[in-house]
Amino acid sequence: MMVESASETIRTTPSNQNGVSSQSDVGGGREGGSNGDTNGEISPVDLLHLQQQQALQAARQFLLQQASGLNSPGSNEVKQSPVQVPVSMAMMSPQMITPQQMQQILSPPQLQALLQQQQALMLQQVRHTHARQLGSKQLAFQQQLIQMQQLQQQHILNLQRQGLVPLQPTALTLHSFSAAMCPSDLQQLWKEVSGVQSSEDALKQAEGLDLSTNSSNSTSAFAKAASAHIPLHSLVNGQSHTPKRDRARLFEWISSFTKSDSGDDHVPFYPKGGQPPSSHHEEHASSHPLYGHGECKWPGCEALCEDMGQFIKHLNNEHALDDRSTAQCRVQMQVVQQLEIQLAKESERLQAMMTHLHMRPSEPKAFNQPLNLASSGSLLKRDSDMYPEGLPHPPTSAATPITPLRQGPSVISSSSLHSHSHSHTHGIGPIRRRNSDKYCTPIASELAQNCEFYKNADVRPPFTYASLIRHAILESPDRQLTLNEIYNWFTRKFAYFRRNTATWKNAVRHNLSLHKCFVRVENVKGAVWTVDEVEYQKRRPPKMTGSPTLVKNMISGLGFGSLNASYQAALAESSLSLLNSPSLMTPSAASLNMLHVGHDDVSSTVEQVNSNGSCSPTLSPHQYSHQVHVKEEPTELEDDSRSVSLLAGVTRNLPLPSDERDLEEDLPTEELE
DNA sequence: GCATATATAAACAATT
């Protein structure tokens, strides 16, 4: 009987989420990208570049502003947010940035503000600087911008629906529709939320309970927006009724944060040791983050306070711990989270853009295609031997981002919040690494690099069940696992599988039975599953030949997790295999591999990072290690290797592409065994 | 439209 029914209850939703519905394939236009924007010449690129920088700048400022207004709660958000998408956007080449991509990148409403700013700047530039040259292009750009806005709006809804965006406070969402936000707008928003409106409403909004946002599809976005608006106003009028339970939940929620702050290691905001109690802020005499220029800086509040004493009094009276304050705090946290995420993304993008421009200004295609396509071609040849899957890299890399540096242990979100959380704060350091890496990293590395991510974020891994199972088995010391061990591996490595149990377990069993490559071996104490590499390789040929579309999908998929997970998985999988294959090798072989890249370093570094956080020991170095590289095309390889290293943060040089290649070749043989 | 690949669901059998 259905064993899993029990667990199943939990996940029902999720499955739907990814599995089926999402295919809408948002990515539509992306493939064009490969060649697409080449036409743009440089000027447009430059503009974009500027845009990015400006956006970044603005984001930073905004972020700082917002962050400063946030106190203790902030800390937790920092710590957590698993969700960063490992992804890929990074890999998009600058030149090919399309409205859709923009859309993807700028998810949060707040970003709209940035967008607006960018628009303004851009238009200015167009006029002053490039007007003459651009001429018609100018118009095109303007149109594009408009389009971008529209897309963004839709996208926001989509993300919300998919749960990718942490619940956006309704208010914000609404706001975004009316107009792009800017800091001042945000303030206004706050007023709306905090002002007339009852605290409960705020709460509701903060939790996203009310909205229609979640529902629907992009098509009805506007309709939703419209409907959403209504509630807002009505709320303002003061009618509302929120169950007290929500309130209780809120307090609970907030308290969880404060607790975590003190308890967990990461407390970004306060110095570890002397962290004062939450209330402490009030005590600080001379300055207070919520007080400045004679007025209260509490979001939405601009109460005038003569002095600190008065301010504190005001703070205690008006912003005591109640639903409204809590809700506001929550909203603020989300704002910060979003901005941080965005900042990180934008930074990566900027890096990628700059890198690209510096490296090969004239050759746009390098990135996109590169990947796979090119490589695939070569791969294919070798595929015959072994891996067809060459394609993968690209995607992986794309996905990767890297990033993870998250500091906090995270987790909170997943457990405490129903929706996925995101946010990671990577911000700082990580961003630095350059993108180039991202572009080409192989999948293996993807996994390795994002291992932490997958462990903590409830994001479906872009690999097929078969590839994951294989990976799990090969990773084990004896290259054999019992069903239960396989399950454990899944749950250990992927948060996603911690949550959605029933279906995936069934899927795992199904895959084990269905694919010839998985061989059941009777053992003394039961049965174990092993992998028949030959069979495994056999089945893949038909797969993807590295068509552009695939790549595109991967990219888009990775980026948002939303797209048809399964397909992504399939695509990605190919890459995964690459990873695995190395692992297959005997230790000695492995060692060879290592030479080349130093993945170790990478993996190790990554792991370290992870360890700080919450990761489990898991990733075995060796397996991930090799993966890295893999494949073909010398030129590209180089890039890959670099990228990898970059990710690691550290370093390395990019040495030996050639080695990598060798590895690959070696691998096959080994695998075949 | 067909073939293939994957995901998901579910029925059912075999084991533990």
Place this chain on the structure above:
DNA sequence: AAATTGTTTATATATG
């Protein structure tokens, strides 16, 4: 007897 583990069938989607 219940839970696990395996098999198998069916359906849906995406891609070539």
